[in-house]
Structures are given as structure tokens and as C-alpha cells.
Amino acid sequence: MRVILLGPPGSGKGTQANLLQERFSIPKISTGDILRAAVSDGTDLGSQAKTYMDQGQLVPDEIVVGLIKERIKEPDCDNGFILDGFPRTIVQAEKLGEMLRSMGQDIDVVVDLEVGKDELLVRLTGRSTCKECGAMYHKTTHPPKVAGRCDACGGELYQRDDDNEETILKRLTVYKQQTEPLKNYYEKQGKLKTAPGRGTVDEIFSRVCEMVN
Ligand code: AP5
Numbered sequence: 001m002r003v004i005l006l007g008p009p010g011s012g013k014g015t016q017a018n019l020l021q022e023r024f025s026i027p028k029i030s031t032g033d034i035l036r037a038a039v040s041d042g043t044d045l046g047s048q049a050k051t052y053m054d055q056g057q058l059v060p061d062e063i064v065v066g067l068i069k070e071r072i073k074e075p076d077c078d079n080g081f082i083l084d085g086f087p088r089t090i091v092q093a094e095k096l097g098e099m100l101r102s103m104g105q106d107i108d109v110v111v112d113l114e115v116g117k118d119e120l121l122v123r124l125t126g127r128s129t130c131k132e133c134g135a136m137y138h139k140t141t142h143p144p145k146v147a148g149r150c151d152a153c154g155g156e157l158y159q160r161d162d163d164n165e166e167t168i169l170k171r172l173t174v175y176k177q178q179t180e181p182l183k184n185y186y187e188k189q190g191k192l193k194t195a196p197g198r199g200t201v202d203e204i205f206s207r208v209c210e211m212v213n
Contacts, residue, residue, distance in 0.1 A: 001024060001026060001079070001080040001108055001212060002080045002081060002083075002100070002105060002106065002107050002108050003020065003080070003081075003082045003083065003107070003108060003109055003110075003111065003212050004082075004083045004086075004087070004107055004109075004110040004111070004186075005017055005082060005083065005084050005085075005111055005113065006110055006111065006112045006113070006179070006182060006183065006186075006192075007112055007113030007114065007115065007197060008115065008120055008171075008172055008175045008176075008179075009120060009124060009168065009171045009172060009175060010115065010119075010120035010121075010123040010124040010127075010168075011113035011114070011115045011120065011197045012113050012115070012123075012197050012201070012204060013030075013084045013085060013113060014028075014030060014032075014033075014084055014085075014134075014136065015136055015201055016111075016113065016201075016204060016205060016208050017030065017082045017084040018134070018135075018136075019201075019205050020082050020205075020208065020209075020212070021082055023209065024080070024082075024212075025079075026076075026077075026079055026080040026081055026082060027076050027077060027081050027082070028081070028082045028084055029068070029071050029072070029077075029081050029082065029083050029084065029086070030084040030085050030086075031059075031064050031067060031068065031084075031085045031086040031088075032084070032085045033084075033134065034067055034071070035049045035053060035059060035064075035067075036053075036160075039053070045063065048063065049063065053161070053162055054161055054162060054167070055167070055170065056162060056167040056168070056169075056170030056171040056173075056174060057170070057174060058088055058089065058174060058178060061089055061091045061092055061095070064086060064088075064092060065091075065092055065095045065096075068083075068086055068092075068096065068099070069095075069099055072099065072100075072103075073103075080108075083096075087182060088178060088179045088182075089178050089179065089182075090181060090182065090185060093182055093185055093186075107186075107191055108191070108212070109191055109193055109211060109212050110182075110186040110191045110192050110193070111193050111194075111195055111208055111211050111212065112183055112192060112193070112194045112195065113195055113197035113204070113208075114194055114195070114196055114197050115197035115198060116198075117172060119198065120168070120172065121165065121168060123138065123141075124163050124168050125163060125164075125165060125168065126138045126139040126140055126141070127159070127160070127163055128144075128148075128157040128158060128159050129157065129158060129159075129160065130150035130152070130153065130155040130156070130157055131155050131156045131157070131158055132150065132153050132154075132155025132156070133150060133152055133153045133155055135150050135151070135152045135153070135155075137150075137151075137157060144157060193211040195207045195208055195211060
């Protein structure tokens, strides 16, 4: 099963991808996570990416396409994968299509999570993430039991550098201009399914599971 999760920043792609990878035992591949790990490791890739990420801009296509090309060849992707945050431009989608065709594979379904702007702002300005296991929390809707610590592993929680209002608004504009056209791109291929992204995490997960099954 090869799935793309599409949707604006804060629509719940990472949350749903974490649940899907557990349910279906296939890896989640998040370009955002890969890039943040490179930033935190202080690699050349990380320092190139950080400038774009801090401004809410997309990292250049050739960088992220190169990352995905390597990652989907790994043996744990043989039975499929969940793409979270990739592709984000038509060029990335075309390159992904070429890569998969050359491997005799294809995308099965693209799930678009639809959430309104006001809700996205609330979610992102209140989000914190575990440094160790990536679990996500929200200061009002899903606070950790102990402030600043992950319920699951006790790891330290942090707020992403790009989760401030100014950068979030920029990311939403970039999404509209560069990523939203992918809906039409995949709709024409008969692969797009739209999941209303409002509701509890579990409610949305049920909808997403129906769509990918
Ligand atoms: P990336 O890390 O992909 O960020 P994003 O797309 O902006 O999405 P987010 O991770 O912010 O949100 P999400 O949809 O995963 O929501 P989440 O589940 O966390 O990218 C970051 C940057 O990296 C980009 O700006 C770009 O610079 C670069 N980049 C990455 N990929 C790239 C690419 N392919 N090309 C070029 N550049 C790239 O949920 C958000 C919050 O809401 C959490 O607190 C969560 O607990 C809460 N929540 C989730 N579901 C619900 C619910 N149902 N109800 C209430 N709260 C909920």
C-alpha cells in the first residue's frame, strides 16, 4: 500500500501517518522530519534546509526529491509506505511518479485532509513534539500529563521554530500556491480522496482507514 497524505500545515498529516504506520506496519516517510533531523545534526543539508524552513518556504525540489529517492529504495518500503509532506509541488509529484514507475510501483491513494485556517492556527501555535519519539501534544486539546515531558517515553517536548504565527501564515500561503494544485493533479489520476479533517483524531483515523483500505 502506497499512500500520500496531503493537506495544509497542521491538518494532521503527521498524526494520522503515525497511526497508519502502526496499523498497517509500513513506514511513515516525512520529509519535514528528515529535514529537521538534518538541521539538528548540523549537516550541510540541514544548514541549507534551515534557511527555507525558518522562512516558511519550501526547500528546493532537487534536495527533497533526492532524499525520497534514497529512502523509498530501503527494504522496509518493499510492502509500501506513507508519505507525509511529500510531494509538495507538481515537479515533486512528477519525479515521484517517474521513480515509482521505474520500480514497477505506483501510488494507490492520496488522502487530502481538509481543515479551515482558524483551526490550523490554533493547532500549530499550541503544538509541542517529543524530541525522542515524535509524539505530538497540544497545550489545550491534548496536554501532556507532566508539563514539558512526553507521556509515552518521558522525552523532552519542544516547540518547532516554524510554529510561530508569522511563519505559519507564510506556510499556509505557500501551501495554497504550490501544494494545493496537487489535488487537481491526483484527482485527474483518480487517486484523490478527501477526508474532512475536523473531529477527534480517532474519528479522522477511521475515515482515513476506510479510504486507504
Ligand atoms: P512539515 O514538517 O511537513 O510541516 P507541515 O506540512 O507544515 O505540516 P505540520 O507538520 O506542521 O502539520 P501536520 O499536518 O503534520 O499536522 P500534525 O499532525 O503535526 O514541513 C516543515 C517544513 O519543511 C516546510 O515548511 C518546508 O520548509 C520543509 N519541507 C518539508 N517537506 C518538504 C517538501 N516535500 N518540499 C519542500 N520543502 C519541504 O498536527 C498539528 C497539531 O494538531 C498537533 O498539535 C496535533 O496534536 C494536533 N491535531 C492533529 N489532529 C487533530 C485533531 N483531529 N483535532 C485536534 N488537534 C489535532
